Amino acid sequence: MTKTLRLTSALGAVLFALVGLSACGGGIPGNAVVKVADHSITKDAFSHWMKVAAVSNKTSASAKVVVPDPPTYTACIANLAATAPKPAKGQPKPTPAQLKTQCAQQYKSLQTEVLNFLIGLEWVLGEAPSKGVKISDSEVHKQFIKIRTQQFPSVAEFEKFITNSGQSVSDLLLRVKYNLASQKLQQKVLKAGPKVTQAQIQKYYNENKSRYGVPEKRSLQVILTKTEGAANSAKKEVESGKSFESVAKSKSIDPVSKSKGGLLPEVSKGQEEKSLDTAIFAAQKGVLSGPIKTAFGYYVFKVLSTKPGSQQTLAQVQASIKQQLTSTGQQSSFNKFVKEFKKKWKAKTDCRTGFVVEDCKQYKAPKKSSTGTTAAP
Numbered sequence: 001m002t003k004t005l006r007l008t009s010a011l012g013a014v015l016f017a018l019v020g021l022s023a024c025g026g027g028i029p030g031n032a033v034v035k036v037a038d039h040s041i042t043k044d045a046f047s048h049w050m051k052v053a054a055v056s057n058k059t060s061a062s063a064k065v066v067v068p069d070p071p072t073y074t075a076c077i078a079n080l081a082a083t084a085p086k087p088a089k090g091q092p093k094p095t096p097a098q099l100k101t102q103c104a105q106q107y108k109s110l111q112t113e114v115l116n117f118l119i120g121l122e123w124v125l126g127e128a129p130s131k132g133v134k135i136s137d138s139e140v141h142k143q144f145i146k147i148r149t150q151q152f153p154s155v156a157e158f159e160k161f162i163t164n165s166g167q168s169v170s171d172l173l174l175r176v177k178y179n180l181a182s183q184k185l186q187q188k189v190l191k192a193g194p195k196v197t198q199a200q201i202q203k204y205y206n207e208n209k210s211r212y213g214v215p216e217k218r219s220l221q222v223i224l225t226k227t228e229g230a231a232n233s234a235k236k237e238v239e240s241g242k243s244f245e246s247v248a249k250s251k252s253i254d255p256v257s258k259s260k261g262g263l264l265p266e267v268s269k270g271q272e273e274k275s276l277d278t279a280i281f282a283a284q285k286g287v288l289s290g291p292i293k294t295a296f297g298y299y300v301f302k303v304l305s306t307k308p309g310s311q312q313t314l315a316q317v318q319a320s321i322k323q324q325l326t327s328t329g330q331q332s333s334f335n336k337f338v339k340e341f342k343k344k345w346k347a348k349t350d351c352r353t354g355f356v357v358e359d360c361k362q363y364k365a366p367k368k369s370s371t372g373t374t375a376a377p
Contacts, residue, residue, distance in 0.1 A: 033355040034115065036122035037348045041115075046355075049114045052166045057110065065166075068107035076103035112357050119359040121174070123345040124181045133184045135177055144176045189337045193330040201321050205314050212317045215269040216309040218280055221262035222301040223247060224254035231291035231298035238288055244302060253297065266307065276301075 032040035047067075054067045066079040077099045087093055094102075128135065152158040162169070205212070221244045225231040234251040238244050245261030252258040269281050273294045283289045283303050290300035351360035358365075 028350055028352050033352050034119060034360070035350045036119060036345070037126055039122050039126070041118045041122070045118065046114060048166075049118060050110055052171070053110045053114050055164070055166045061164075068103045068110065070104070070107055073100050073103035073107070076106070111355070115351075115355060115357045116359060119349055119357070121178050123341070123349075123359075124178060124185065126345065126348075127341060128181045128185060131185060131188050133181060133188055135180050135184070140173055140177045140180065143180060144173055147176065148172075186334070189334050190330045193326070193333040196322050196325045196329065200325055201318055202314065204321050204325060205317065209311065213311040214309050216281065217266040217268050217307040219263070219265045219304045219306075220267060220280060220301050221245075221248065221304060222254060222257055222264055222299055223252045223262055224257075224297050224299055225251060225291075226253060226297050228291050228293070228298050231300050235288060235290060235300045238300070262301075263304075269309065 028035045029040050031044075032042050033046050034041040050067050051065070054065050058065060064079060064083070066075050068076040077096055080094075080099045080102060081096075084094060084099075127133075148158055152161060223231070223234045223238075223244075225234060230251065234247050237247045237251070243261075248258060248262030252262055254262075257264050267280065270277060272280065273296075276292050276294050276299055279289060279292045279299075280301065280303065283301070285303045285306060288300065288302050291298040292301070346359065346361055349360050351357070351362055353362075356362045
């Protein structure tokens with residue numbers, strides 16, 4: 001529960017965004033818009049939460065709350081016309097038809113938000129008992145008091161929120177119950193995930209040793225030239241007694257090392273192009289080597305110092321590997337649960353025409369056009 005109290009719960013929004021299956025609706029009570037298993041979402045409940053959603057979506061505290069009213073949208077059109085900013089000079093006012101389109105879009109957005117919330121609520125509270133998840137009234141009340149105290153320093157502030165949001169304490173308690181059930185379901189599924197064995201840890205370590213090691217590093221001086229002839233000429237100058245630094249500054253075309261007398265500090269094994277890398281880590285310290293052909297030109301180099309690589313033992317990294325494998329296994333188990341959960345509850349969700357969202361078994365995904373964009377339904 002936050003001060004804005006958006007309708008779409010984290011579990012509903014993230015875990016239960018569904019893909020459509022087609023089916024025929026039926027058996028929905030006359031006073032309901034959706035039936036989930038044996039539970040109905042009534043028209044009154046839908047209307048109540050539509051108002052709550054409209055309040056939550058207000059652009060300013062002083063804005064008038066008008067729930068879009070299909071099919072004519074009379075009140076919505078009147079409100080938009082009265083509150084629309086004055087058009088720029090030379091620009092016409094929005095027409096009633098344009099305002100009606102805007103109202104229809106607002107209605108669809110609010111309707112989707114509300115139905116996703118209410119259907120998700122039924123799904124989670126319906127699934128909880130089958131997984132041994134129990135939520136007591138005292139537990140809900142205790143959590144509610146905790147959240148209320150955190151969010152609202154005084155009783156007056158809380159009462160003001162209740163008045164302004166259009167919600168009752170019962171609504172907020174229902175939200176708390178929904179969130180607790182969602183959390184406990186997730187914890188239950190994750191806890192039931194597969195246990196990581198020592199053999200799995202050993203296998204992962206053997207296959208990923210490079211992740212737990214520090215490669216050998218070598219500091220060197222380099223001269224890069226465009227041609228092999230220029231590289232041999234530079235090498236002879238160094239061999240004849242000229243300093244590597246002076247030859248690098250006058251002959252090298254490497255912008256990184258040239259100004260530093262050819263210095264390349266702590267080059268890691270595997271960092272350079274393969275041919276140069278092989279030569280660098282095979283060379284003896286202090287021995288002038290090259291030319292080595294690369295995609296950038298020809299290198300002459302000398303190794304100045306070496307820093308041996310190191311490897312962490314299995315014992316040193318076992319705990320982190322176990323944690324990683326556990327997390328991966330839990331995520332896999334949870335993904336499987338979500339897939340089965342969606343299939344199970346979508347088949348039990350019957351929606352009245354005009355109230356079909358992705359959570360409904362009647363939902364049909366919009367067809368893709370030949371250009372790959374979504375065609376209008």
